[in-house]
Amino acid sequence: MSCYPIGVFDSGYGGLTILKEFVRTLPDYDFLYLGDNARTPYGTRSFDTVYRYTLQCVQWLFSKGCPLVVLACNTASAKALRTIQQHDLPRLNPENRVLGVIRPTAEVMGKFTGTGEVGILATGGTVQSGSYPIEIKKFFPEIEVYQEACPMWVPLIENDEYQHQGADYFVKKNVENLLGKGSHIDTILLACTHYPLLEKKIRAFLPDGIALLSQGDIVALSLKDYLERHPEMDNRCSKLGTQQFYTTDCTEDFDRHAAVFFGKPVASGYVSID
Numbered sequence: 001m002s003c004y005p006i007g008v009f010d011s012g013y014g015g016l017t018i019l020k021e022f023v024r025t026l027p028d029y030d031f032l033y034l035g036d037n038a039r040t041p042y043g044t045r046s047f048d049t050v051y052r053y054t055l056q057c058v059q060w061l062f063s064k065g066c067p068l069v070v071l072a073c074n075t076a077s078a079k080a081l082r083t084i085q086q087h088d089l090p091r092l093n094p095e096n097r098v099l100g101v102i103r104p105t106a107e108v109m110g111k112f113t114g115t116g117e118v119g120i121l122a123t124g125g126t127v128q129s130g131s132y133p134i135e136i137k138k139f140f141p142e143i144e145v146y147q148e149a150c151p152m153w154v155p156l157i158e159n160d161e162y163q164h165q166g167a168d169y170f171v172k173k174n175v176e177n178l179l180g181k182g183s184h185i186d187t188i189l190l191a192c193t194h195y196p197l198l199e200k201k202i203r204a205f206l207p208d209g210i211a212l213l214s215q216g217d218i219v220a221l222s223l224k225d226y227l228e229r230h231p232e233m234d235n236r237c238s239k240l241g242t243q244q245f246y247t248t249d250c251t252e253d254f255d256r257h258a259a260v261f262f263g264k265p266v267a268s269g270y271v272s273i274d
């Protein structure tokens with residue numbers, strides 16, 4: 001049987017914070033990353049648009065042979081995953097699988113909170129979808145989930161402003177808004193794959209004793225567990241320890257930014273998708 005890389009998709013660079021953890025946790029596997037930089041951000045777009053764009057990118061990853069695709073983007077996981085799994089996968093390729101980042105994160109949230117109040121920082125699209133409160137309540141009905149949309153954070157990160165003082169205003173505002181919603185929040189999830197780059201700044205505005213969670217390692221452990229439980233899929237995944245990168249926009253820009261998210265130099269190829 002021919003083996004192919006695991007596809008990893010994001011609207012742009014954010015998924016690289018997830019891919020970084022995939023490589024750390026599953027170093028033998030091959031990964032093929034696609035960033036839809038030409039059409040980012042997804043966080044402000046409608047359900048229909050996010051679904052259409054995501055489906056096109058998943059189909060491209062399938063056309064490259066990927067048997068398994070991870071939507072390493074909360075917005076795409078919130079707005080497109082279920083329709084792709086239920087409607088498109090059976091007709092496109094019933095043997096393939098598409099996974100997201102919301103469910104594996106929701107599954108473990110109960111491990112982190114003592115007070116039973118958790119906060120979610122995410123794009124407007126993810127907040128509006130209600131996916132986190134819905135999924136967390138499925139596993140932990142007793143947990144109260146408070147959400148805050150941070151529409152300025154992705155643009156700040158993508159425009160290299162995230163380490164500068166201008167970013168403080170927006171980070172402080174959204175963190176304070178969230179904490180104002182639930183007085184016993186003890187765990188905050190960065191529910192956008194871009195946000196780990198702002199972690200230091202976010203921490204500066206958090207009172208002691210509040211845990212700040214990034215999803216990368218949570219999703220990586222969940223993927224490892226999935227592959228262990230599904231040997232039929234694991235056997236279709238190639239294992240030479242390589243990573244390939246593609247973007248739908250300028251490769252030079254991608255490589256420059258991607259290195260910051262991925263933590264290592266990146267050399268991407270261009271692909272046109274529409």
Ligand code: DGL
Pocket residue numbers: 010011012014015040041042043044072073074075076123126154191192193194
């Ligand atoms: N990184 C994406 C997420 O996790 C959002 C970025 C965007 O708005 O495109 O939600």
